[in-house]
Amino acid sequence: xxxxxxxxxxxxxxxxxxxxxxxxxxxxxxxxxxxxxxxxxxxxxxxxxxxxxxxxxxxxxxxxxxxxxxxxxxxxxxxxxxxxxxxxxxxxxxxxxxxxxxxxxxxxxxxxxxxxxxxxxxxxxxxxxxxxxxxxxxxxxxxxxxxxxxxxxxxxxxxxxxxxxxxxxxxxxxxxxxxxxxxxxxxxxxxxxxxxxxxxxxxxxxxxxxxxxxxxxxxxxxxxxxxxxxxxxxxxxxxxxxxxxxxxxxxxxxxxxxxxxxxxxxxxxxxxxxxxxxxxxxxxxxxxxxxxxxxxxxxxxxxxxxxxxxxxxxxxxxxxxxxxxxxxxxxxxxxxxxxxxxxxxxxx
Amino acid sequence: xxxxxxxxxxxxxxxxxxxxxxxxxxxxxxxxxxxxxxxxxxxxxxxxxxxxxxxxxxxxxxxxxxxxxxxxxxxxxxxxxxxxxxxxxxxxxxxxxxxxxxxxxxxxxxxxxxxxxxxxxxxxxxxxxxxxxxxxxxxxxxxxxxxxxxxxxxxxxxxxxxxxxxxxxxxxxxxxxxxxxxxxxxxxxxxxxxxxxxxxxxxxxxxxxxxxxxxxxxxxxxxxxxxxxxxxxxxxxxxxxxxxxxxxxxxxxxxxxxxxxxxxxxxxxxxxxxxxxxxxxxxxxxxxxxxxxxxxxxxxxxxxxxxxxxxxxxxxxxxxxxxxxxxxxxxxxxxxxxxxxxxxxxxxxxxxxxxxxxxxxxxxxxxxxxxxxxxxxxxxxxxxxxxxxxxxxxxxxxxxxxxxxxxxxxxxxxxxxxxxxxxxxxxxxxxxxxxxxxxxxxxxxxxxxxxxxxxxxxxxxxxxxxxxxxxxxxxxxxxxxxxxxxxxxxxxxxxxxxxxxxxxxxxxxxxxxxxxxxxxxxxxxxxxxxxxxxxxxxxxxxxxxxxxxxxxxxxxxxxxxxxxxxxxxxxxxxxxxxxxxxxxxxxxxxxxxxxxxxxxxxxxxxxxxxxxxxxxxxxxxxxxxxx
Ligand SMILES: Cc1ncc(C[n+]2csc(CCOP(=O)(O)OP(=O)(O)O)c2C)c(N)n1
Ligand code: SF4
Numbered sequence: 001x002x003x004x005x006x007x008x009x010x011x012x013x014x015x016x017x018x019x020x021x022x023x024x025x026x027x028x029x030x031x032x033x034x035x036x037x038x039x040x041x042x043x044x045x046x047x048x049x050x051x052x053x054x055x056x057x058x059x060x061x062x063x064x065x066x067x068x069x070x071x072x073x074x075x076x077x078x079x080x081x082x083x084x085x086x087x088x089x090x091x092x093x094x095x096x097x098x099x100x101x102x103x104x105x106x107x108x109x110x111x112x113x114x115x116x117x118x119x120x121x122x123x124x125x126x127x128x129x130x131x132x133x134x135x136x137x138x139x140x141x142x143x144x145x146x147x148x149x150x151x152x153x154x155x156x157x158x159x160x161x162x163x164x165x166x167x168x169x170x171x172x173x174x175x176x177x178x179x180x181x182x183x184x185x186x187x188x189x190x191x192x193x194x195x196x197x198x199x200x201x202x203x204x205x206x207x208x209x210x211x212x213x214x215x216x217x218x219x220x221x222x223x224x225x226x227x228x229x230x231x232x233x234x235x236x237x238x239x240x241x242x243x244x245x246x247x248x249x250x251x252x253x254x255x256x257x258x259x260x261x262x263x264x265x266x267x268x269x270x271x272x273x274x275x276x277x278x279x280x281x282x283x284x285x286x287x288x289x290x291x292x293x294x295x296x297x298x299x300x301x302x303x304x305x306x307x308x309x310x311x312x313x314x315x316x317x318x319x320x321x322x323x324x325x326x327x328x329x330x331x332x333x334x335x336x337x338x339x340x341x342x343x344x345x346x347x348x
Numbered sequence: 349x350x351x352x353x354x355x356x357x358x359x360x361x362x363x364x365x366x367x368x369x370x371x372x373x374x375x376x377x378x379x380x381x382x383x384x385x386x387x388x389x390x391x392x393x394x395x396x397x398x399x400x401x402x403x404x405x406x407x408x409x410x411x412x413x414x415x416x417x418x419x420x421x422x423x424x425x426x427x428x429x430x431x432x433x434x435x436x437x438x439x440x441x442x443x444x445x446x447x448x449x450x451x452x453x454x455x456x457x458x459x460x461x462x463x464x465x466x467x468x469x470x471x472x473x474x475x476x477x478x479x480x481x482x483x484x485x486x487x488x489x490x491x492x493x494x495x496x497x498x499x500x501x502x503x504x505x506x507x508x509x510x511x512x513x514x515x516x517x518x519x520x521x522x523x524x525x526x527x528x529x530x531x532x533x534x535x536x537x538x539x540x541x542x543x544x545x546x547x548x549x550x551x552x553x554x555x556x557x558x559x560x561x562x563x564x565x566x567x568x569x570x571x572x573x574x575x576x577x578x579x580x581x582x583x584x585x586x587x588x589x590x591x592x593x594x595x596x597x598x599x600x601x602x603x604x605x606x607x608x609x610x611x612x613x614x615x616x617x618x619x620x621x622x623x624x625x626x627x628x629x630x631x632x633x634x635x636x637x638x639x640x641x642x643x644x645x646x647x648x649x650x651x652x653x654x655x656x657x658x659x660x661x662x663x664x665x666x667x668x669x670x671x672x673x674x675x676x677x678x679x680x681x682x683x684x685x686x687x688x689x690x691x692x693x694x695x696x697x698x699x700x701x702x703x704x705x706x707x708x709x710x711x712x713x714x715x716x717x718x719x720x721x722x723x724x725x726x727x728x729x730x731x732x733x734x735x736x737x738x739x740x741x742x743x744x745x746x747x748x749x750x751x752x753x754x755x756x757x758x759x760x761x762x763x764x765x766x767x768x769x770x771x772x773x774x775x776x777x778x779x780x781x782x783x784x785x786x787x788x789x790x791x792x793x794x795x796x797x798x799x800x801x802x803x804x805x806x807x808x809x810x811x812x813x814x815x816x817x818x819x820x821x822x823x824x825x826x827x828x829x830x831x832x833x834x835x836x837x838x839x840x841x842x843x844x845x846x847x848x849x850x851x852x853x854x855x856x857x858x859x860x861x862x863x864x865x866x867x868x869x870x871x872x873x874x875x876x877x878x879x880x881x882x883x884x885x886x887x888x889x890x891x892x893x894x895x896x897x898x899x900x901x902x903x904x905x906x907x908x909x910x911x912x913x914x915x916x917x918x919x920x921x922x923x924x925x926x927x928x929x930x931x932x933x934x935x936x937x938x939x940x941x942x943x944x945x946x947x948x949x950x951x952x953x954x955x956x957x958x959x960x961x962x963x964x965x966x967x968x969x970x971x972x973x974x975x
Contacts, residue, residue: 022822024834053790053817058658061825068822069835074814076661077824078654079684085651089658089666090814092642093617097662097814115654118647320642327637335610335777338636339603343544344593344774345393347584 017042022072028063033184033210038070040190048198055098058087060112062104062138064131081112084119091124095317099126105146106136109165120176122316123202133212134219141215167207168289168308178204180307184211185224202315223303236306241274244302259287261300285309361578367426369434373451374443375412376419379523384421386527390540391425392594392771395584398425401433401768413475415450427583431884435959441526445476460494466501496575500525507565511558521562528566535581538563588773595772597736597765601695602632604743606639609665612783616641617664619655621648624707625763626697629669649674653681660690663813665747667693672701672714682756683722688823689809691750698762700955709955710763712880713931718758719909725846727853730909732760734883737772739765748783753852754808764881764957787811791818800833807852854910863912868894868901874970875922879905879935882928882958889963898971916943924970926950928963
């Protein structure tokens with residue numbers, strides 16, 4: 001279908017998820033986690049009803065960064081690491097455009113880390129979807145900043161010796177106003193978080209654990225396989241206690257600032273003693289972000305999924321707009337006056 | 349313009365001169381920039397043509413009294429056209445011993461030294477590096493000059509004795525005493541400065557008043573103390589009528605961008621990262637929010653150029669300003685802009701390189717990186733400013749070309765142009781060249797499908813911006829299929845797209861003005877071909893050589909990529925071509941390569957502009973060798 005034909009449907013207000021798909025065939029490997037994320041994006045955009053012409057997807061370079069090509073919106077497939085910087089320019093110039101950023105763990109957290117942190121801190125009203133597969137996919141399997149200690153890759157034949165970047169912690173540290181984690185195998189949660197991110201006025205970071213079956217298969221299977229999933233993940237819900245485990249038999253309790261796992265069946269604790277999730281609490285969000293080690297140690301702390309933190313703060317473009325309005329109220333934009341400056345003289 | 353009335357005393361001879369060059373030099377804290385700027389403002393208002401160049405130390409706070417801490421302000425003013433701040437100076441104002449020691453070598457033989465004798469005490473002499481017991485003001489070593497010793501500090505203190513101000517504050521106005529003295533010497537009115545000081549210190553009435561007192565004291569001191577042999581009058585220059593102001597190259601560049609955006613009806617977006625000597629452009633534009641200008645101080649130059657990609661995609665006039673190291677960082681982003689074919693202006697204020705090089709000193713060594721400093725075949729238009737005021741025109745034209753060709757355009761200025769100032773005949777905004785912008789139109793069902801890479805007669809693709817219904821499209825750094833813009837790895841298509849991108853830039857030459865000869869015969873023995881800020885020095889050198897009967901001409905390039913379409917023809921009209929550049933030889937390679945002629949080079953890579961005399965010497969050498 002041509003794009004012009006489809007734009008008719010915008011006017012009639014009956015866009016389906018498939019209308020947000022471009023005419024280009026996605027070219028990810030079979031089974032790649034990126035497919036399910038793309039599908040959710042199409043679905044959510046249809047649900048939100050944003051006009052395609054008012055939406056732009058900006059990306060860097062990587063498998064994940066091919067995403068804009070598969071959207072029937074505006075889009076730029078940029079350069080490695082700079083998606084966030086490109087998006088900032090677009091959003092500042094055009095606050096009316098819905099800007100989404102698709103990036104990978106290498107793109108955002110290695111080469112583009114600086115821009116990534118600055119964007120979150122500046123709090124432009126954009127949404128960042130960080131597809132984290134803990135590996136460099138496009139360049140064929142080198143370790144990435146999120147790869148695990150000891151992970152063997154083509155550039156770390158004896159295992160990585162770098163401690164991984166924790167996307168949640170680093171984003172909170174940067175002053176992000178919306179920080180969430182989800183996983184490719186949880187389409188419902190992806191949808192919920194995307195809807196919230198769209199409503200959030202400010203920069204939203206959504207980290208999506210994404211399986212790369214080719215170079216890092218099963219990196220997140222502990223969080224998705226039936227046998228391990230319940231003991232290793234905890235779903236964050238506002239005002240709800242942190243409960244997990246088979247039959248919801250475990251909980252997380254705060255001992256001072258230290259999170260500990262309690263056994264709801266045997267320990268002498270009730271759900272009321274547990275950590276109640278509050279996404280507006282920065283300190284708690286920071287502690288949540290530290291639940292990052294694999295659940296193999298003695299504490300067996302689960303990995304949290306959901307919205308860690310959400311805060312209302314002025315956006316960059318609103319503040320800039322206010323300054324421009326203030327300046328315009330004070331002074332007329334007159335080129336000749338500008339040229340003249342403070343002092344002139346005349347030659348007759 | 350009527351001559352100003354003068355109060356002369358019978359003992360002083362009234363002399364006239366065509367032009368005078370002065371170097372104000374003193375410690376960084378001595379207020380030399382303010383003094384120079386005030387003298388320039390007065391001279392300009394009087395009607396002189398002039399050219400100024402501030403010369404600061406690169407350290408923010410170098411030790412007081414040392415040579416490293418000397419701050420200078422050079423200027424030349426006159427009743428004829430003035431193109432440079434002067435090679436050698438007629439007058440050296442030395443506010444301390446270090447200033448004299450470090451600047452004496454550029455004073456003309458027989459030139460005048462006005463020395464603040466109070467600052468030639470033992471300590472200052474030692475800090476300046478004079479041997480123990482040596483005071484150049486006293487030992488006769490300056491007998492080849494006209495030495496005027498003035499106890500500036502003592503006289504300033506006396507003038508403000510009953511002001512009740514603390515001594516430290518009083519001493520700070522010593523530069524005003526010298527200024528008053530110079531106004532007397534050159535028969536210039538003190539009113540301009542008094543008026544400007546009132547504006548500058550409008551919240552500190554006492555300071556303005558004190559300064560006025562000291563200026564007058566200096567002026568009357570000149571009149572009564574009879575230490576000068578003569579008093580000079582420099583007639584106003586014959587300049588075009590109109591309203592003028594003073595402007596530096598960086599301020600002019602900033603205004604050129606605002607003017608272009610305003611004329612084009614676009615929002616101006618500047619994505620930038622501070623770097624000497626380019627930062628003033630960002631600072632200037634940050635003050636222009638009432639024009640709707642959006643300045644974005646990014647985290648680095650990569651962020652800056654990439655933000656411009658986004659802003660340009662969104663339909664803003666996107667610009668970025670930088671200097672050498674920053675241009676290096678922008679390289680990849682510029683390549684993206686080239687393949688996306690979106691408009692962008694990059695103002696590169698050149699400084700001494702490579703690496704951090706000479707951050708505060710001018711050089712013309714970024715021509716190669718501008719031409720070739722991107723991977724792949726990635727040509728962009730390159731143009732260069734020749735003077736401070738020309739920075740306005742080149743910035744404006746860069747924007748026009750960027751929009752017309754849907755391409756990034758590099759506009760080259762340098763540290764000399766950025767800081768130097770000239771009188772600027774303020775243009776009427778109505779008379780600025782038109783800049784036409786046409787965004788791609790929305791499409792309805794049944795319309796032809798939109799082709800983001802369909803080109804117009806200039807080979808430019810449509811500027812198609814988000815928010816336009818029915819023409820959604822994705823563009824990116826991957827090679828694009830001609831017309832549809834979809835990703836394409838087709839070998840023949842890549843070759844075609846490479847060719848189209850190159851032809852688009854080459855074709856621009858058809859619409860650019862023809863190259864002209866600035867001075868000298870249309871055909872002859874020697875053509876001096878320059879670009880950028882060497883304009884003034886070459887202009888003077890060639891004028892002098894012509895006056896002495898040499899067969900030489902001067903042409904100055906604004907368009908470096910593409911070259912004007914008649915350039916080859918012009919070059920072949922001369923037996924020899926000489927290319928002076930403040931680099932190790934860059935334009936000369938482009939010319940030799942493109943026109944296959946043995947152009948000669950003259951290079952100065954000292955972080956200093958050429959002196960006219962250096963160029964003239966080379967002209968004479970080449971023409972003598974031939975004779
Ligand atoms: C300047 C630059 N350096 C290196 C590369 C090569 N490169 C392309 S993608 C990539 C890593 C991608 O990893 P990630 O962002 O995690 O995306 P994925 O492919 O895993 O989705 C690298 C190193 C490049 N394109 N540009
Ligand atoms: S390499 Fe991995 S991340 Fe890339 S497309 Fe294939 S499966 Fe997906």
